[in-house]
Amino acid sequence: PDAAASETARRRHLRLTKPPGSLGGLEELGIRLAGMAGACPPPVPGRPAVLVAAGDHGVLGRGVSPWPQEVTAEMVRNFCRGGAAVNALAATVGARVLVLDVGVAAGTEPHPLLRKARVRPGTADLSRGAAMDRREAARAALAGAEAAEELVREGTDLLVTGDMGIGNTTPAACLVAAFTGRPAAEVTGRGTGIDDATLALKVRVVEEALALHGPNPEDPLGTLAAVGGLEHAALAGAILYCAARRVPVVLDGISSCAAALAAAALSPPSSGYMVAGHLSAEPGAAVALKALGLKPLLDLGMRLGEGTGGLLAVPLVRAAARVLSEMATFEEAGVSEG
Amino acid sequence: PDAAASETARRRHLRLTKPPGSLGGLEELGIRLAGMAGACPPPVPGRPAVLVAAGDHGVLGRGVSPWPQEVTAEMVRNFCRGGAAVNALAATVGARVLVLDVGVAAGTEPHPLLRKARVRPGTADLSRGAAMDRREAARAALAGAEAAEELVREGTDLLVTGDMGIGNTTPAACLVAAFTGRPAAEVTGRGTGIDDATLALKVRVVEEALALHGPNPEDPLGTLAAVGGLEHAALAGAILYCAARRVPVVLDGISSCAAALAAAALSPPSSGYMVAGHLSAEPGAAVALKALGLKPLLDLGMRLGEGTGGLLAVPLVRAAARVLSEMATFEEAGVSEG
Incomplete structure (x- = not known):
């Protein structure tokens, strides 16, 4: 797996419109999937x-x-x-x-x-x-x-x-x-x-x-x-x-x-x-x-x-990959932060 | 919920082609869904x-x-x-x-x-x-x-x-x-x-x-x-x-x-x-x-x-409902029992 892609996913999770870490194991899984794919966001498995x-x-x-x-x-x-x-x-x-x-x-x-x-x-x-x-x-x-x-x-x-x-x-x-x-x-x-x-x-x-x-x-x-x-x-x-x-x-x-x-x-x-x-x-x-x-x-x-x-x-x-590709960041959505 | 429908589901789970109880919590959920629907098998939620x-x-x-x-x-x-x-x-x-x-x-x-x-x-x-x-x-x-x-x-x-x-x-x-x-x-x-x-x-x-x-x-x-x-x-x-x-x-x-x-x-x-x-x-x-x-x-x-x-x-x-409606029984599938 690609550690840099995982790190990109980890940082992206901090910018998505939710409290950091609030998706728990789904965030960890998404970070791993990014590493496996060598890309962030990782592809959403369709088949x-x-x-x-x-x-x-x-x-x-x-x-x-x-x-x-x-x-x-x-x-x-x-x-x-x-x-x-x-x-x-x-x-x-x-x-x-x-x-x-x-x-x-x-x-x-x-x-x-x-x-x-x-x-x-x-x-x-x-x-x-x-x-x-x-x-x-x-x-x-x-x-x-x-x-x-x-x-x-x-x-x-x-x-x-x-x-x-x-x-x-x-x-x-x-x-x-x-x-x-x-x-x-x-x-x-x-x-x-x-x-x-x-x-x-x-x-x-x-x-x-x-x-x-x-x-x-x-x-x-x-x-x-x-x-x-x-x-x-x-x-x-x-x-x-x-x-x-x-x-x-x-x-x-x-x-x-x-x-x-x-x-x-x-x-x-x-x-x-x-x-x-x-x-x-x-x-x-x-x-x-x-x-x-x-x-x-x-x-x-x-x-x-x-x-x-x-x-x-x-x-x-699928959900773990999808949140990384489909969720808006705070900036994109115009949502204030805590 | 309808206790008779749940009991029918419980009995059906014993006849499906798998060791009894081997689907764990999915079996319990299916039994509850049958009770909610008042029918066994319960409908598979589609919407x-x-x-x-x-x-x-x-x-x-x-x-x-x-x-x-x-x-x-x-x-x-x-x-x-x-x-x-x-x-x-x-x-x-x-x-x-x-x-x-x-x-x-x-x-x-x-x-x-x-x-x-x-x-x-x-x-x-x-x-x-x-x-x-x-x-x-x-x-x-x-x-x-x-x-x-x-x-x-x-x-x-x-x-x-x-x-x-x-x-x-x-x-x-x-x-x-x-x-x-x-x-x-x-x-x-x-x-x-x-x-x-x-x-x-x-x-x-x-x-x-x-x-x-x-x-x-x-x-x-x-x-x-x-x-x-x-x-x-x-x-x-x-x-x-x-x-x-x-x-x-x-x-x-x-x-x-x-x-x-x-x-x-x-x-x-x-x-x-x-x-x-x-x-x-x-x-x-x-x-x-x-x-x-x-x-x-x-x-x-x-x-x-x-x-x-x-x-x-x-x-x-969905899976819990689906196993009750789609799985074959031992008799239907011609599978021997332990």
């Missing part, structure tokens, strides 16, 4: 998109979720038909939906909203071996970058990251633990809403995976391969592509945050293009956002994924 | 509007704000010309803007976005006598209801309350203290951003006003007259009109919350049609929302008023 990366997880065999694996493929079909939460929220904020199959075990049917880049039919059980090999992690990341490239080429000026994958909060917790150094118990949560016994098992599985692999946060690709998911790798690639193109990325919940940690480890400046859409109820999200230095815009106790929490923040991003 | 009630305050003479009184009229002109924060945020969410002059001391020029119902040229100093008499408070409330009536007649299906009035966080604090019984120091804040000395003076002024009038919360009109503002009375009237018409009302900051307390005191069921758009940085807002039993949707540290924080919540209201 947002949500990229929902989908994959399956061998660790599901350990019993970390009560939901059956076929739900991943069933939900991908639901996304394509427009019946999921991500569709309703994307329609609310005028966002395009693109689904990326990077490894749905049951396979997916062709659809105009779906891109297939199936690296493998789901990961292996990360608690007993590597989830995938480094080449597979790299291929998934590249598939995410290619999906983002298609979107940006076709006009997307704000990307929301989304995920689908039954069992994917377990690799997400592993990634957050690996990249932040926090213990499993602190970053592992109830996902879709598991009971106490399943949560205890899930924490143990994360601990076992961390003990087995000893993932090195300075080797982000190796960490993704050892304890990550295909959709996490794909979202990391999408985030890196957007950051390189100066397109702001709105993060959704725990899987997006885990992918963002991987992206920031691969390229630290990429965090400058990330916006934390919301604070997921999943505890690892708060840990990840703190490590990334990001403050979430919304906190509605959501824990669905799919990009839903990120989509709800799109109007806030 | 929101923000009503910005403007008035001046005799208590400004006590030095409670560094901003000069003429700023109220200057900002009304800024609203009409489209240069204020409320205009940028209304445009972002597709809301109509209507400004209501219920007592701008310097007067206002005619404009298509402006309605004039000037009850008096600002209130008297509430720390030394009644801000206005009961008839004036009633006339201001009626002017607010009439403005809301015009909006609803012309299609508004979601009202955001907004305010403009230099010095108006002092009467707002008085109203919150009067209706909740909390002490002045707990509900009085920095408004536009006053320094410690001015805040101490402001707390004393609120204490003096409460001691002078001993406002009775069971006499809401008398309380508005003694320690309120013309815009607070107007917004209370607008809220009551919308509640009677089952139109949801999104509250903005401290002045809207103070008006909402008056409305709820006049008609307790009206709180069932209120949505807390955001948590203002002004401390009285949290106190008022708690008394109203409302959880704020956003918390961005905003303290501008004008309806800005309420407008930012409009997409959340």
Whole structure:
């Protein structure tokens, strides 16, 4: 990001017709958007998109979720038909939906909203071996970058990251633990809403995976391969592509945050293009956002994924940019000052 | 609100293709919207509007704000010309803007976005006598209801309350203290951003006003007259009109919350049609929302008023309604359950 453009935005906020600082977090966001765009006022995003990366997880065999694996493929079909939460929220904020199959075990049917880049039919059980090999992690990341490239080429000026994958909060917790150094118990949560016994098992599985692999946060690709998911790798690639193109990325919940940690480890400046859409109820999200230095815009106790929490923040991003371009200054409006 | 429609929405949320409860506060909001509409799914608001009630305050003479009184009229002109924060945020969410002059001391020029119902040229100093008499408070409330009536007649299906009035966080604090019984120091804040000395003076002024009038919360009109503002009375009237018409009302900051307390005191069921758009940085807002039993949707540290924080919540209201009408159930989508 461009510090001079951010500074211009900061100074402009002092001249707009409102008490200084009275728009709170919206001012801070506008200042960041100016830095991302390298211009003040920053452009108002007009064509947002949500990229929902989908994959399956061998660790599901350990019993970390009560939901059956076929739900991943069933939900991908639901996304394509427009019946999921991500569709309703994307329609609310005028966002395009693109689904990326990077490894749905049951396979997916062709659809105009779906891109297939199936690296493998789901990961292996990360608690007993590597989830995938480094080449597979790299291929998934590249598939995410290619999906983002298609979107940006076709006009997307704000990307929301989304995920689908039954069992994917377990690799997400592993990634957050690996990249932040926090213990499993602190970053592992109830996902879709598991009971106490399943949560205890899930924490143990994360601990076992961390003990087995000893993932090195300075080797982000190796960490993704050892304890990550295909959709996490794909979202990391999408985030890196957007950051390189100066397109702001709105993060959704725990899987997006885990992918963002991987992206920031691969390229630290990429965090400058990330916006934390919301604070997921999943505890690892708060840990990840703190490590990334990001403050979430919304906190509605959501824990669905799919990009839903990120989509709800799109109007806030638009509003933050819009006040910088459309509000009059005290001089322009002939308004006295306090 | 209609408890049966809310219960239908609650049950429907358990059948939609997502883990139960995973949309958090958005589910709770949708359940409330169904109750307001008396139907599940509730309609998705397509024509929101923000009503910005403007008035001046005799208590400004006590030095409670560094901003000069003429700023109220200057900002009304800024609203009409489209240069204020409320205009940028209304445009972002597709809301109509209507400004209501219920007592701008310097007067206002005619404009298509402006309605004039000037009850008096600002209130008297509430720390030394009644801000206005009961008839004036009633006339201001009626002017607010009439403005809301015009909006609803012309299609508004979601009202955001907004305010403009230099010095108006002092009467707002008085109203919150009067209706909740909390002490002045707990509900009085920095408004536009006053320094410690001015805040101490402001707390004393609120204490003096409460001691002078001993406002009775069971006499809401008398309380508005003694320690309120013309815009607070107007917004209370607008809220009551919308509640009677089952139109949801999104509250903005401290002045809207103070008006909402008056409305709820006049008609307790009206709180069932209120949505807390955001948590203002002004401390009285949290106190008022708690008394109203409302959880704020956003918390961005905003303290501008004008309806800005309420407008930012409009997409959340739309999203909450939309998931209930557009999402598929497990059966419809052929998705397995956990």
